[in-house]
Amino acid sequence: xxxxxxPMLDEDIIYLDNGATxxxxxxxxxxxxxxxxxxxxxxxxxxxxxxxxxxxxxEGTREKVAKFLNADSDxxxxxxxATDSLNMIATGFFGPLxxxxxxxxxxxxxxxxxxxxxxxxxxxxxxVVKYIPLDSNYHVTLDNVxxxxxxxxxxxxxxxxxNVIGDLRPIKEICKFAHExxxxxxxxxxxxxxxxxxxxxxxxxxxLAFSAHKMYGPTGLGILxxxxxxxxxxxxxxxxxxxxxxxxxxxxxLLKELPTRLEAGTPPIAGVIAxxxxxxxxxxxxxxxxxxxxxxxxxxxxxxxxxxxYIDIINLEADSGIVSFNVExxxxxxxxxYLNKYKVCVRAGNHCAKILKNAxxxxxxxxxxxxxxxxxSEIDTLVELLANKDKILKEML
Amino acid sequence: xxxxxxxxxxxEHYQNPIHKHHVDDDSYDMVNTANSSCIDNLxxxxxxxxxxxxxxxxxxxxxxxxxxxxxxxxxNLIGKTREEALNIIDNFENMINEKDYExxxxxxxxxxxxxxxxxxxxxxxxxxxxxxxxxxxNKGLN
Ligand SMILES: Cc1ncc(COP(=O)(O)O)c(C=O)c1O
Numbered sequence: 243x244x245x246x247x248x249p250m251l252d253e254d255i256i257y258l259d260n261g262a263t264x265x266x267x268x269x270x271x272x273x274x275x276x277x278x279x280x281x282x283x284x285x286x287x288x289x290x291x292x293x294x295x296x297x298x299x300x301e302g303t304r305e306k307v308a309k310f311l312n313a314d315s316d317x318x319x320x321x322x323x324a325t326d327s328l329n330m331i332a333t334g335f336f337g338p339l340x341x342x343x344x345x346x347x348x349x350x351x352x353x354x355x356x357x358x359x360x361x362x363x364x365x366x367x368x369x370v371v372k373y374i375p376l377d378s379n380y381h382v383t384l385d386n387v388x389x390x391x392x393x394x395x396x397x398x399x400x401x402x403x404x405n406v407i408g409d410l411r412p413i414k415e416i417c418k419f420a421h422e423x424x425x426x427x428x429x430x431x432x433x434x435x436x437x438x439x440x441x442x443x444x445x446x447x448x449x450l451a452f453s454a455h456k457m458y459g460p461t462g463l464g465i466l467x468x469x470x471x472x473x474x475x476x477x478x479x480x481x482x483x484x485x486x487x488x489x490x491x492x493x494x495x496l497l498k499e500l501p502t503r504l505e506a507g508t509p510p511i512a513g514v515i516a517x518x519x520x521x522x523x524x525x526x527x528x529x530x531x532x533x534x535x536x537x538x539x540x541x542x543x544x545x546x547x548x549x550x551x552y553i554d555i556i557n558l559e560a561d562s563g564i565v566s567f568n569v570e571x572x573x574x575x576x577x578x579x580y581l582n583k584y585k586v587c588v589r590a591g592n593h594c595a596k597i598l599k600n601a602x603x604x605x606x607x608x609x610x611x612x613x614x615x616x617x618x619s620e621i622d623t624l625v626e627l628l629a630n631k632d633k634i635l636k637e638m639l
Numbered sequence: 640x641x642x643x644x645x646x647x648x649x650x651e652h653y654q655n656p657i658h659k660h661h662v663d664d665d666s667y668d669m670v671n672t673a674n675s676s677c678i679d680n681l682x683x684x685x686x687x688x689x690x691x692x693x694x695x696x697x698x699x700x701x702x703x704x705x706x707x708x709x710x711x712x713x714x715n716l717i718g719k720t721r722e723e724a725l726n727i728i729d730n731f732e733n734m735i736n737e738k739d740y741e742x743x744x745x746x747x748x749x750x751x752x753x754x755x756x757x758x759x760x761x762x763x764x765x766x767x768x769x770x771x772x773x774x775x776x777n778k779g780l781n
Contacts, residue, residue, distance in 0.1 A: 575678060575702040579760070591678045605700055606678045638703060639649055 243535055244527065245615050256586045256620045261405050261433060261564055261611030263455045267523050270459060273516040285511050286484050286502070296511060303518035304501070310521050311450070312441040313467050319504045320514055323464035324432040325355040327451030328399075330466055330504070331428055332359035335449070335476040336397060342368030344396040349374050349382060351404045356430045360399060369396070379559045381409045387416050397426040402434035406592075406609065407557045408564025410434070417446045426472075432456055435465075437536055437562060437613075439529040442467055458613075459520035460513035466504070473500050480506035527614070535614040536563035542618055543610065546625045553628065556607055563612030572634060574608045580638040584627055645750040648711075652747075653703040656710035658696040667694070672770025674762055679705045683770045690720045697767070704760050708751060709767035715746040721775050728768045728775075735761050 245251050247267040257265060277299070281292040288294040301315075308315040321327045340346075346360045350373050363369045374390050377383055382400065398420050400411050417427045429447040431440055436457030442450055449472070454463040468476060478485060478497070485506040487496040497503045524532070540563050547553050552570040569577050578590035589609045610624070628634070662669070662684035673680040679701035686694040695713045712731075716724050723744075731748055733740040737755050751764045 573700070573702045573706075575763075576704075579702075579757075635650070639646055 243531075243614050245617070247523075248615055251615060254585055256584075256623060258610045258612065258616065258620070258624065259587045259589045260613040260616075261456070261609065262589055263461070264436060264458045264613055265615065266458055266460070267520075269519045269523055270516045273519040274460060274512045277512045277515050284508055296515070299515040299518065300509075300511060303514050303521070306518050306521040307465060310525070311435075311467055312443045314470065316500045317442075317467055317470050317473060319466040319468070319473070319501045320509050321451075321464040321466050322462055322510070323455070324430060324451045324453040325464070327449075327464045327466035328355050328428070328430060329359045330476065330479050331449045331451065331468070332363060332399075334479050334504075335468070335472065336363060336426075337367070338475075338477055340367050340369045340396060343394055344369045345392060345394045346371045347374050347387070347390055347395060347398045348372075349376060349400065349404075351376065351380060351407050351409075352399070352401055353405050353430065353432065355432075356399055356401060356428075370394075374398075374400075379409070380407045380557065381559070382411045382416075384412055384415045384419060388419065391420075391423060391425065395423070395425050397428060399428040399430070401430040401432065402440070403437070403562045403564070405433050405564070405611075406566050406607070408433070408560035408562035408566070408611075409557070410438075410561035413447060414445050417448075421446065433562065433564070437529075438533040448472055454513060454517045454520065457520060458523065459517040460510070462510040463513035463517055470500065473504070476504065478504055478506060482506040484508070532614045536612050537561065539563060539612045539614075539616055539618070539621065540565060543612070543621045543625070546621070547628070550625070550629055552631055563616075565610045565612075566607045567610075568607050569628065569631065569634060572631075572638065574606050576638040577608055577628075577634060580634050581624070581627060583637060584623070586624055586627065588624075640749060640752075642753075645753075648747055648750045649703065649707045652707035652710040652714075656697075656706050658694075658713050659698060659706075659710070660696055661698050662696050667696075668774055670770045670774040672766055672773070674705075674766055679763060679766055681705065681709060681767065681770065683709070683767060683774065685771070685774050687721075690722075692716055692719055692721075692724060695771075701766065702763050704751075704754070704763035705766045708748070708764045711747045711750070712767045712771065715748060716771070724771065725775055728772050731768050732765065735764055 248265045249268055250265040281295045283293040283296050285296050285300045288297050304315050304318050307318045340363050346369055348360060360371050364371050372390060374382055375386050402413050403410050413429055420427045426448045428449045431450045431452035434440060435452040448469055450467040452465050455461040485498055485503050487498050489495040543565055547555055554568045556566040568574055574590035578588055581588055592606045667684040667686045670683050681697050681699035681701055684696045695717060697709050727744050730740040730744050734752055735754050742749055754760050754764045
């Protein structure tokens, strides 16, 4: 659907690595060019017309993102990516709060960006990172969350959709239970916000992090959503221009209000402005439609893959466009090299979820991550290429 | 060498690699070699007798190029002195980087002479040599 909107689809490739980064519609690319060629000035400095224009476009995106997530504008912070957002949350909010013995609940299927910042709190402050057990499909259940919660649990940090298993976590239920027990919930939305409707008020999560580039927007930009009262006590990790009101000496520093306080330095202006177009574009398509299309494509792929006897699908059950699998007896990277010869782009590896292997006993896999612009015929090509094991073995070198 | 023969040698060493097993013997040194860009991860075990490489074995998970390259390297290096081995590693490195090299010392490893055409595969082919070089120069041993 809407393939004509994506210039990259004119290239002679089959792009099935949308979980790594997505393609960008022309309206987003055009908007970046517009900024660089028509009003290329800095933000928040404006004493002249084009700088004023930058400010209004920049803040316009913030309002669009806020509305998209059902948040308020000053709860939306522009960061450099989901990774940056998660680090700000862990270091800036939980760092000052956490005490030795406090427990942080994550899972083994989190992305490195939702593991390592928490490991740091363990190493630095003596907090304890614990893992919510996954069920036989590698999913998180509310029951398993409940089993792991103790009076020391401070925060539960989970991807809403994980990047290898592609499972959708019951975030709303987890938030409700967590809040009844005075526990914060951090949601890594890197793989969910691009593919389904996410309403922060409905979920009632405390923080949400995601990247623009995985949702048909520019690289170098991420979003950090936080409930306003929590963001108020998030200590800026970066200090510098734009975020201070005044400073005369180390003891006399006055910082700006939210959200500016958390956006030190010159932000990725072109990216932010173009991201406004992404939001308009997604609203026009409709997130429900996108989700429906991607789930349909997933089923279409899985129904075909399952018929190939030597293919092991790791995540048969998943509510996303992510399908992870292995070709029996052939190393995932060799299969990816083979597919690349036919210009089919899929990912091989451990997908930055290095501790997941303990749970799945699979150290690495191939991952197809679909987007709404993928087609049945692209999937047919992939399946045809995989359906001949001799050909893979013959051509993988 | 005919590309089809190269392919057959690589596949043979991938599907039936030599000395691919765990080693639990103090007389061996172990070095781990891994590709940060991909997922290849090998442990290489080496036993010296004086200055001579008496035995090499390996274990781990890696792609066809890394596994076959390790197997071919082992075939070639057992019985060589440290100096000879380092010379072979240098020549192999030169070959995959399109520099001048002595074909005679490389044995079957010349099957990777065209690997420079696939940039992403170069580091796979070189992986065991990198590990061995570390072991021979006594860095990264554990
Ligand atoms: C679940 C998840 N979280 C976080 C990230 C990190 O995103 P970024 O690299 O854009 O910061 C990713 C990216 O792969 C991801 O899949």
